[in-house]
Amino acid sequence: MNPETGPQAIAPLGPDAPVILEMSHISKGFGAVTALVDVSIKLRQGEVLALVGDNGAGKSTLIKILSGFHQPDTGTITSKGKEVSFASPRDARSHGIETVYQDLALVGDLSVFHNMFLGREYKKRVLGLNLLDNQKMRELSRQYLDNLGISIPSVNSTVDLLSGGQRQCVAVARSIYASPSILILDEPLAALGVRESAHVLGLIQKLRRERNVSVILIVHNYNQIFEVCDRINFLHAGEIVFDASTSETSEEELIRIVKSGLGRKAIAAAAAEAGPLPA
Incomplete structure (x- = not known):
């Protein structure tokens, strides 16, 4: 594979791209542990969405709800304009949602x-x-x-x-x-070397270029986020605390947000202190 790694080689997602998936006010707890708190995300047709956050932030729980392994305690899922519920992974697949976990199931x-x-x-x-x-x-x-x-x-x-x-x-x-209409990739670059990561990134870039599959990508490497993703959702302590287009933010800002202590108030304070990004 000879991937085109530059995001400038791929046309930006059109403003009229429809929302094909919406998770609204999703909460999930396991006994005394609250995994997700009032999480809402949107995914548009052909979009590559980065889902980032520290271990324990709730990323795995969120994608397992979307994949049908868990059911939310509260909230709704809307697929292509219709409210749906997934009682099993088979239900999720029947609505065009495929998930590739770290163990690959090969x-x-x-x-x-x-x-x-x-x-x-x-x-x-x-x-x-x-x-x-x-x-x-x-x-x-x-x-x-x-x-x-x-x-x-x-x-x-x-x-x-x-x-x-x-x-x-x-x-x-x-x-x-x-x-599938939606492909979820759970840390596809974990434990891969530079050359191997390039193969996988090239495949994601191909999907992004063609814009016929929407992708949710769980990834830790911020540089790779800006290479292959259209938008970032940052999860912290079970909440989405940051939602931005990759074209409207930067790796430096993302690092600043992480160092801010996270949380909505901390992020707002850090943004106010830093001021607007240079044009």
Whole structure:
């Protein structure tokens, strides 16, 4: 893959891009622990939204609610203008939401093409028996990975022989193959080297360039946020305390916000002290 890493190479999201997902006033607790407090987010068609925050800020709980693993205690979810509720991950997928977690859910001793179609295998009838159509899955996997610009030497290779970046790309490709409208990536660059991260970032840039899939990206590296994302939502102690377009803020401001002590009042005070960003 030869990613175009500069955000200037990609047209900005149009102002008329519709909101396809809205989570309003979401709260969630686990016993005495409050994970989310009145969280509201919006996601537009084709947008790449960075969801950032320290460990324990509530990011995982939020995406698990959106993925159908948890149900909120309060609040609503609206998908494409209709209020929905997800009782299970299958419900979320039926509304076009696919999630790639850090563990990738790949089977190491299976081939790339078997992993691509895991749970939705193609089959053929041979002498009255239902057998896997390995040839068809092999050909479709090769074609699809090539179309996405993902370089895998052989789709016959087992996943455990791939690099971390290649495995991450296969997991993302498998989710995209399901034709989602929303793709959630849970720290896809964790534990990856510079070259491997470039492969994954290039794939996200491709999705952003085409603007046909909306992406929620959980990421810790602020530089990467400004490379591939349109907007930032910052979670702290279960609250969204900062929501800004990447074109209207900077990595320096984001670092200043983190050092401010977070919280809405701290962020407002830090912004007032720093003054407007230079043009």
